[in-house]
Amino acid sequence: MRIALDGPASSGKSSVGQLAAAELGLGFLDTGLLYRAVTHRAIELGIFTSTLSAAEIMLMPFTGVRERLTEMAGATTVTERGRDYTVAVEGSLITERDLESPEVELQVPAVAAIASVRDELREVQRDVAVRGGTILAGRDIGTVVLPEAECKIFLDATAEARAARRAMQRGFAIGSSEHQRILDSLMARDREDRARPVAPLIPAEDALIIHTDHLTLEQVVDQVVAAARRAGR
Ligand code: C5P
Numbered sequence: 001m002r003i004a005l006d007g008p009a010s011s012g013k014s015s016v017g018q019l020a021a022a023e024l025g026l027g028f029l030d031t032g033l034l035y036r037a038v039t040h041r042a043i044e045l046g047i048f049t050s051t052l053s054a055a056e057i058m059l060m061p062f063t064g065v066r067e068r069l070t071e072m073a074g075a076t077t078v079t080e081r082g083r084d085y086t087v088a089v090e091g092s093l094i095t096e097r098d099l100e101s102p103e104v105e106l107q108v109p110a111v112a113a114i115a116s117v118r119d120e121l122r123e124v125q126r127d128v129a130v131r132g133g134t135i136l137a138g139r140d141i142g143t144v145v146l147p148e149a150e151c152k153i154f155l156d157a158t159a160e161a162r163a164a165r166r167a168m169q170r171g172f173a174i175g176s177s178e179h180q181r182i183l184d185s186l187m188a189r190d191r192e193d194r195a196r197p198v199a200p201l202i203p204a205e206d207a208l209i210i211h212t213d214h215l216t217l218e219q220v221v222d223q224v225v226a227a228a229r230r231a232g233r
Contacts (some may be wrong), residue, residue, distance in 0.1 A: 001026060001133045001232050003222070004141035007155035008193070008201060009186040010162040013137035015217055016155065018222040021135045025129050029078065029085050029128050031138035032108075032146070034121045035101040036229075038072045039108045041089040054113035054192050066114055073120035078128050085128070105185050109192035118144075118199055139193055141202030151231035153224055155204035157212045159187050 003026070005017050014030050021028035042048060047068055075090040091183055098104070111117060111213050118140075125136060125145045136145065142152035163183035164174055172178035193201040203209055208227050212220050 001150055002129050002144050002146050003135040004149040004152040005114050005137040006141050009189045010166045011155040011157050016220050017137045019221045023225050027134040029136050031125050033087050035108050035112045037087045037094040039104050040098045041113045052110050052223050053109045054110040057110045073117040076124050089154040109189050113196040115198045139201040140199035142207050144199045151228045152204045152207040154207040154209045161213045
């Protein structure tokens, strides 16, 4: 059973996916980690001299930044650890803490807009899916990575609800400057993810869309598990 779980930034894909995977006895991979890992490694190696937008990266010649990022994407590996996965780029293991830095969040949509980076990472994601039953969470799993998935779900929620959830998870008060920064950052990422010409963030035609604004985490997990069981019959 392969489940595609797509949705915008902070729509709960990770929390929902992990709990649903445990209930269904499947593996879970958050594919955003791959794009973040390549971005982190590139920042660490000083490949960006300043923050670049998707449009700026696409205007550059293929030699240089885009080519180097594509090489890194091709050298990205995912190793199973129980039901979890660890990600390495060119043999360098990336920790979860590195992946959530504001620098990575600012630069990742531009890295994710490069078609050749997506082609390399698509193969990495498909390899994980063929190893066994799994839930892949991302933006284009149902449309591009696993169009043949038995079950496709798109989690949606307003930007305000998503930012409030993320702020509370990180211990920031609603209305604080950190809350505002989270809201601005996720709206900017959504804009870039929806507007890019390759694999934009859109629900697959055959996806079940779940609006989560007024649902608890448990209610969303129950809906995902029920949809997976229906699809597996
Ligand atoms: O899901 P997460 O917020 O960790 O994803 C980080 C970024 O990676 C997204 O903003 C998006 O640009 C990119 N991404 C993508 N396709 C995926 C998963 C993530 O383009 N399947």
